Amino acid sequence: GSAIGQTVDPDQAKQIFGVLPRIAENPQNPVTPEKVALGKSLYFERRLSKSSSISCSSCHDLGMAGADGLSTSLGYRWQLGPRNAPSVLNAALEFTQFWDGRAKDVEEQAKGPIVNPKEMAATKELVVQRLKSIPEYVDAFHKAFPGEKDPVSFDNTANAIAAFERTLLTPSRFDRFIAGNTAILTEEEKQGLNTFVSVGCTTCHNGVDVGGGSFQKFGAIHKVDWLKDLGRYEVTKNEADKYVFKVPSLRNVALTAPYFNDGSVWSLEEAVKTMAYAQLGRTLTDAEAKRIVAFLHTLSADPALVVPPPVLPPSSLSTPKPMP
Amino acid sequence: GSAIGQTVDPDQAKQIFGVLPRIAENPQNPVTPEKVALGKSLYFERRLSKSSSISCSSCHDLGMAGADGLSTSLGYRWQLGPRNAPSVLNAALEFTQFWDGRAKDVEEQAKGPIVNPKEMAATKELVVQRLKSIPEYVDAFHKAFPGEKDPVSFDNTANAIAAFERTLLTPSRFDRFIAGNTAILTEEEKQGLNTFVSVGCTTCHNGVDVGGGSFQKFGAIHKVDWLKDLGRYEVTKNEADKYVFKVPSLRNVALTAPYFNDGSVWSLEEAVKTMAYAQLGRTLTDAEAKRIVAFLHTLSADPALVVPPPVLPPSSLSTPKPMP
């Protein structure tokens, strides 16, 4: 036995988390069917990378809950990155992007990996040259960005991909509970929710993405001895930002091991216990931790998201060759 | 102007090529819905590779007509292979597998890349250990191989993947022409067919896959000076087999550049001219070559094949970790 905490009913849950929208809108980059169709192709388009062998999908596989199942991701020439790939599912809802919040939204974020020498390793010019060499893409850009004289641009590539990402929101059983269906969760899952709230996880993991709404220090109460990444500090150079990271969304968390910004923890139960201790100074009992883990499983996409893949247009003779 | 050759009507075409079946059956490995569903997941399953980052789909992307758009493929630790990845589309219909025919069917072929140190670099034991650690896969193997006490095996992994591949047949506009719809091809495409037959391409590119039915020397009439790969010789050690390769299928050829066993030719027109000269001792006019290229475009999947991707089950704590 252990403290379960008072019962959290759907209305209280709605106060804490809110209601998952159908699409993560961005007035600056309206989500239109044409932009989403183009963005989907570009999301799977390996020719956005120098080697023509790496796409967004390589590290954010929609069949693997939008991540890659690795501790840290593999990029250009098999270079191992420093950080764990978060899921792209529901990412567009978050207040900022990347573990250190260095991009303000998915539009800005999408530019990063394409020109990151350790990831897709392309240049803006190479991307535009490749896309302009493929007639079907030129047509698709004109349809997605009507009225623009020269729509095939690096920015529009990111905007189209971002529009696609803005559709990747995954309703879960927990969302049905928030909507009033109390039978959708098991007794254990409900107790897990109660514990999740009562021990204080929702201090940081709140809002529609169960996180993704603020920066917090990892090691707020007790220092995390194995943690090396300085997080937000690398962006702000502000001492107070050392070990400060965006609070990650816990949607689909049961499907996106390994955990934390370096993907060093494979067990969700261990991650939960680490959190309780490092962030709340609390040592959970096994029963408490297992209950919370049961609740976290209710945050997985239900039904699972199945995105029909694009059929990609062939290169033309003027398409710059792959550079592996 | 140039010789177009006598008109080839649907019935004559049916004599030369035959009718594309719906599925490429194999009595030794019956294609059942359960096996195909499991095989589809395994086709996209990166955890069949040592690094957990490479799957069949990495080099045979169904959104890229079943190939990877590279001259030769990139494998484990970015190792560049010696040969061009053929399309898996329609491959199951061919009389043998691999450019040098070293595997008799797709069941035998599927085992190759999984344990090839330059490709997926796994071992049979690692594959079985990973799959047995994932409950959803154990269930799926029992469903796909009912009656077997211990169905989760390396052989059954290949059998399931092969069953999925046996469903990847792509009807084209040309198949509709063979069925009697003469309006489906343009005048130029019909002339291309006539030329394709009259100059003698169908001596080797015949049958339901427009190839894939025999071994032939690349350089049958004129030596191909840039060709290094000894082909079938490496399997048989028979002098006569030097530079002998399986005649590739030309289905989807307009979508699977670059061409030849080393992926060294990006232009389909150039590949056609090379063929005419090296295999038939004939120098095609530009008009003849362009007409044949127009015909080859009618062999592309129509409608394009769109396979709903699988949702892959998460690892468990006992799943052997990725080894990048």
Ligand SMILES: [Ca+2]
């Ligand atoms: Ca993760």
Ligand SMILES: [Ca+2]
């Ligand atoms: Ca090819």
